[in-house]
Each structure stands twice: as structure tokens, then as C-alpha cells.
Amino acid sequence: MKKNVLWIMIILLLTNATLFGCSNNKDENINTxxxxxxxxxxxxxxxxxxxxxxxSVVITSKINARIANLDIDVGSTVNKGDYIITLDSKDLQAQVAQAQAGVDAAQASLNKIKSGSRPEQIEQATAALYAAKANYENTKVNNERNKSLYEAGEIPKSQLEQSETAYVSAESTVKSAQAALDMLNKGETDETIAVAEAQVKSAEAALNTAQVQLQNEKIISPISGIVTSRNINSGELASAGAPLLTIVNxxxxxxxxxxxxxxxxxxxxxxxxxxxxxxxxxxxxxxxxxxxxxxxxxxxxxxxxxxxxxxxxxxxxxxxxxxxxxxxx
Incomplete structure (x- = not known):
């Protein structure tokens, strides 16, 4: 009986030694x-x-403007297409009105050019031409007479030169008056009309830019998600390109x-x-x-x-x- 007990104790000791040896090996494997x-x-x-x-997306403004409305905060849920920020648009509306006035003025100028000259303008130009021709005839006769007098030695050369100068000036005046009348009868040149049309297009482009800027008064979320950061409050000035919100899907x-x-x-x-x-x-x-x-x-x-x-x-x-x-x- 004692021998059996002794053998049992020996077997238990050997078993424990084996178990402790596996645990140590496992630790060594982890460390190495x-x-x-x-x-x-x-x-x-x-x-x-x-x-x-x-x-994820960082929300910015495309224009410099004050925040008129911002109701969302960190943790708020937004959907794609939601209006999340509204900017103050008073200055933008004034710019649109100013640009519209520029278009109206440019268009009126073009219409005036295309409509041609008024009858009274042609009458005035015709009268100016008649007067210029009459003066020309007088200076011509006077100059011819002075030539004869100078050749006869009855007047000095300076007087002849004065009459020649008056004659040349009168001739130039006739040409200018004739050109003015011709322009009124013919109307504005194609080049003048083209310049006026270009001014209209430039004014319309300025109006379009102002209208696009006005559309930027409302900022839309491009994605659905959660607001994870907010860097501005209502009433504060939003600078173009500065981060206002961060939204994460x-x-x-x-x-x-x-x-x-x-x-x-x-x-x-x-x-x-x-x-x-x-x-x-x-x-x-x-x-x-x-x-x-x-x-x-x-x-x-x-x-x-x-x-x-x-x-x-x-x-x-x-x-x-x-x-x-x-x-x-």
C-alpha cells in the first residue's frame, strides 16, 4: 500500500514538472x-x-462675407445637398445691381449708334458745309486778287501770304464739313459698332460674375455625414478659402x-x-x-x-x- 502511494506521488511530481516546462517555453517563444x-x-x-x-470634406466659402445663418454644430448630421451656411448677401446684391446698370448703359449706347443720325444733325452739318463753301469761294477770290496786286507791286508780300493762308484754311474747312456730313448720311462705321458691341459683352460678363457671386451666398454640403469641427460663428467674417466646417461620412x-x-x-x-x-x-x-x-x-x-x-x-x-x-x- 505504501509503495502504491509512493508511486502516485512520483507520477504527480513528474506531471507538474512537465506542465511548468511548457509554460516557460511558451513565454520564451513570445519573447523571441x-x-x-x-x-x-x-x-x-x-x-x-x-x-x-x-x-470627408472641409467646408469653405468662395467669397469674403459675414455669416448670416449657421445652425449646425459639432455632432450634427447633414445630408448631401443640404444648405448648411448662409452668408450676408447685401453687398453682393448691390454688386449685381451695379453690374446691371452697366449693361443697360452699354446697350443704350449701342442702340444709339445703330439707329443712325437724327435729321436735325444732318441739317446742321449741311448748313455748315454751305457756309464753309461760301467762305472758301470768298477766300479764293480774295487770294487771286491779292496775287495780281502783289505782282503789280501794290501790296506787300506779307499781305499775299495772309490771303494764301486763309484760302488753304477755308479749303480744309470745306473738306472737314463734307466728311462730317458724309458720316452722318452714311452712319457709324463697322469698327465703331464693333467697339460698342464689345462694351455690351464686357458689361454682361461683369453682370454674370456678380450673379454667380450672389449664388455663393448659400453653402451646400457636398456629402452626407457628421460635423466633426466648426471654426466660425454667426456674424463673423468668413474669408474666402478659410476652413469653416469639417464633415465626415x-x-x-x-x-x-x-x-x-x-x-x-x-x-x-x-x-x-x-x-x-x-x-x-x-x-x-x-x-x-x-x-x-x-x-x-x-x-x-x-x-x-x-x-x-x-x-x-x-x-x-x-x-x-x-x-x-x-x-x-
């Missing part, structure tokens, strides 16, 4: 495998990264993670993974490997891996830290 950080039921959490949204949440290149043979596209998020304790998420970068970071020898969540969870937010576990079973 540089790619393993945590072991949990054959899930190796060897990849880490940050939660991000594939679709949480339906496009994913993880950009990095894996050591030595571990790449254990990762493949569509591989199922388990995800732990440090900010969400006590919960695991499921996902799949969607993309494996074809290049290796030359600095740290890591490879970018993109992870997609199987389910969309409102608890997930961009910027959260995540660990990705891969089954080794």
Missing part, C-alpha cells in the same frame, strides 16, 4: 518572436493604425495600418481580422483586409494595409487608435 505583441486565443495583434474616414470608416514587412506573407486581401479600438473598451469589431500596398516604406520597412469594418458603428470616430488581430490558427 519580434512580430508578436499580444497573444489572445491564437489571435496575433501585430498591426496597429488609426481609424479614418475615406470620405462615418459610413466610409476604415483603418490605415502598418505591418512589418517580415510578416507580409501572413496577410492577404479579404482576410478576416479582429479589431480592438483603445477608446472603446470591452468591445471587438470584425473587418477584412481591403488593400495591401505594393511598396515598402524604406525608412521603417513597414507596409501599409487598409482594413474595412464589416459593420458601421456610431462609436467609431476618425483619429481613434486601433489594433488589428490576425488568426494564426
Amino acid at each position: 518572436d519580434e512580430t508578436v505583441s499580444v497573444q489572445d486565443n491564437k489571435i496575433n495583434y501585430c498591426i496597429s493604425g488609426k481609424v479614418q474616414a475615406d470620405e 462615418l459610413d466610409t470608416i476604415s483603418i490605415n495600418a502598418y505591418i512589418p514587412s517580415t510578416y507580409i506573407n501572413k496577410v492577404y486581401v479579404d482576410q478576416e481580422v479582429v479589431i480592438k479600438v483603445s477608446e472603446i473598451q470591452g468591445k471587438e469589431f470584425k473587418g477584412k483586409v481591403s488593400v495591401i500596398d505594393s511598396t515598402i516604406d524604406s525608412k521603417n520597412k513597414n507596409i501599409l494595409v487598409k482594413i474595412k469594418f464589416d459593420d458601421k458603428d456610431p462609436l467609431l470616430k476618425p483619429g481613434m487608435f486601433a489594433e488589428i488581430g490576425i488568426s494564426e490558427g
Whole structure:
């Protein structure tokens, strides 16, 4: 009986020694495998990264204007096409009115040119031409007489030169009066009309620009999502191009993670993974490997891996830290 008890005790001691030896070997394996950080039921959490949204947008204004209406805040849900910001449009409306006045003035000028000369203008030009011709005839006769008198030695040369100058001037006046009358009878030249038409087009372009600027008074969300940041309040001046809001589509949440290149043979596209998020304790998420970068970071020898969540969870937010576990079973 004593011998049996002795043998039983020896067997128990040997069994315990064997068990303690396996535990130590397991610890040694974990310490020597540089790619393993945590072991949990054959899930190796060897990849880490940050939660991000594939679709996000920074809302800006195209013009400098004050905020007239801004009712959404961080955490607000918006839909694609929603009006999310209204700008003060008083200055814009004044610019449109001014541009419209410019168009009206340019068009009136063009119409006047195309309509031709009024009858009274032609009458005045005709009378001016008759007067110029009469003066020309008088100066011509006077100049001829002075030539004869000068040749006879009855007048000095200076008097002859004066009559010649008057004759030349009268002749020039006749030509100018005739040209003015011809222009009135013929109407404006094609070049003059073309210039007036170009002025109308320029004014219309200015009006179109002002109208487009006025349309920018309302800012529309280009995506559906959640407002994650707000940098301005109602009544404040929005500068063109400055960030006003950030909107994130949480339906496009994913993880950009990095894996050591030595571990790449254990990762493949569509591989199922388990995800732990440090900010969400006590919960695991499921996902799949969607993309494996074809290049290796030359600095740290890591490879970018993109992870997609199987389910969309409102608890997930961009910027959260995540660990990705891969089954080794």
C-alpha cells in the first residue's frame, strides 16, 4: 500500500514538472518572436493604425462675407445637398445691381449708334458745309486778287501770304464739313459698332460674375455625414478659402495600418481580422483586409494595409487608435 502511494506521488511530481516546462517555453517563444505583441486565443495583434474616414470634406466659402445663418454644430448630421451656411448677401446684391446698370448703359449706347443720325444733325452739318463753301469761294477770290496786286507791286508780300493762308484754311474747312456730313448720311462705321458691341459683352460678363457671386451666398454640403469641427460663428467674417466646417461620412470608416514587412506573407486581401479600438473598451469589431500596398516604406520597412469594418458603428470616430488581430490558427 505504501509503495502504491509512493508511486502516485512520483507520477504527480513528474506531471507538474512537465506542465511548468511548457509554460516557460511558451513565454520564451513570445519573447523571441519580434512580430508578436499580444497573444489572445491564437489571435496575433501585430498591426496597429488609426481609424479614418475615406470620405470627408472641409467646408469653405468662395467669397469674403459675414455669416448670416449657421445652425449646425459639432455632432450634427447633414445630408448631401443640404444648405448648411448662409452668408450676408447685401453687398453682393448691390454688386449685381451695379453690374446691371452697366449693361443697360452699354446697350443704350449701342442702340444709339445703330439707329443712325437724327435729321436735325444732318441739317446742321449741311448748313455748315454751305457756309464753309461760301467762305472758301470768298477766300479764293480774295487770294487771286491779292496775287495780281502783289505782282503789280501794290501790296506787300506779307499781305499775299495772309490771303494764301486763309484760302488753304477755308479749303480744309470745306473738306472737314463734307466728311462730317458724309458720316452722318452714311452712319457709324463697322469698327465703331464693333467697339460698342464689345462694351455690351464686357458689361454682361461683369453682370454674370456678380450673379454667380450672389449664388455663393448659400453653402451646400457636398456629402452626407457628421460635423466633426466648426471654426466660425454667426456674424463673423468668413474669408474666402478659410476652413469653416469639417464633415465626415462615418459610413466610409476604415483603418490605415502598418505591418512589418517580415510578416507580409501572413496577410492577404479579404482576410478576416479582429479589431480592438483603445477608446472603446470591452468591445471587438470584425473587418477584412481591403488593400495591401505594393511598396515598402524604406525608412521603417513597414507596409501599409487598409482594413474595412464589416459593420458601421456610431462609436467609431476618425483619429481613434486601433489594433488589428490576425488568426494564426
